[in-house]
Amino acid sequence: MPPSEPVWLVGAGPGDPELLTRKAERLIAEAEIIFHDALVGPAILDLARPQTELVGVGKRSGRHSKDQDDINVLLAEAALAGKKVVRLKGGDPSIFGRSTEEIEHLATFGIPVRICPGITAASAAAASGIASLTLRGLARRLTFVTAHARKGEAIGLDWTALAAPDTTLAVYMGRAAAPTIGQRLIAAGRAADTSVMIAVNVSLPNERLIRGRLDALAFLTATISDDDPTLLLIGEAVSSNKAATAEQRERVSC
Numbered sequence: 001m002p003p004s005e006p007v008w009l010v011g012a013g014p015g016d017p018e019l020l021t022r023k024a025e026r027l028i029a030e031a032e033i034i035f036h037d038a039l040v041g042p043a044i045l046d047l048a049r050p051q052t053e054l055v056g057v058g059k060r061s062g063r064h065s066k067d068q069d070d071i072n073v074l075l076a077e078a079a080l081a082g083k084k085v086v087r088l089k090g091g092d093p094s095i096f097g098r099s100t101e102e103i104e105h106l107a108t109f110g111i112p113v114r115i116c117p118g119i120t121a122a123s124a125a126a127a128s129g130i131a132s133l134t135l136r137g138l139a140r141r142l143t144f145v146t147a148h149a150r151k152g153e154a155i156g157l158d159w160t161a162l163a164a165p166d167t168t169l170a171v172y173m174g175r176a177a178a179p180t181i182g183q184r185l186i187a188a189g190r191a192a193d194t195s196v197m198i199a200v201n202v203s204l205p206n207e208r209l210i211r212g213r214l215d216a217l218a219f220l221t222a223t224i225s226d227d228d229p230t231l232l233l234i235g236e237a238v239s240s241n242k243a244a245t246a247e248q249r250e251r252v253s254c
């Protein structure tokens, strides 16, 4: 007999609790157990009831605290025990969130899954930079891409496709690969002076943004990113000249 309560995969957004949906806030408040990513901070976890069990299953680059199989097992165990389970993920669960593995594992036990979307890091970064991710006539495509590669493997990306001049690239997990990304895009034909914006800890009190050119991507990224979550936006749409006011440009330009 499958449990009647679904497991909720909930998008926590980029970090600012005010960027949670009202539904996410309600689900967090109603949960009996929350399995959360490392990028979900205390300001959001504080919305849970004091008696709610909080289980960190965070994965940060190079420091996997629990592997995906363990997370799948924990989710299923909690659901089968009849608990109200929330799996709280940074940003939107559908973007580089490994949701499908969790859904498939839970399905093998007949456990239903529901998803509450969240604001993804690219949307939040564009908002912080007073920019748009698309631009009429100039940026007709938006590509979400991860530069994360399995240990020892090369980044398997189609550089020619990504170098198309009318594309905005939102690169997740791209901090370490920034030098390769800049070089490979330029080698594939993307203009060296293409605008880039690097956004660190978007929406959090220690948010940092920097803008510049594609040929300086590695330098700019190293300048501001430390070990914190970093998103790379590449394309004319994020140029500081396109949308920001003079005052806002001063705040975010290098």
Ligand SMILES: C[S@@+](CC[C@H](N)C(=O)[O-])C[C@H]1O[C@@H](n2cnc3c(N)ncnc32)[C@H](O)[C@@H]1O
Residues within 6 Å of the ligand: 014, 015, 039, 089, 090, 091, 092, 093, 094, 095, 096, 097, 119, 120, 121, 122, 171, 172, 173, 174, 199, 200, 201, 202, 203, 204, 229, 230, 231, 232
């Ligand atoms: C495993 S992916 C998860 C993405 C998430 N599902 C989303 O929709 O934003 C983690 C990566 O998202 C990006 N990211 C998430 N939160 C961020 C933030 N607040 N500021 C900058 N980048 C962020 C970083 O590139 C980070 O390495």
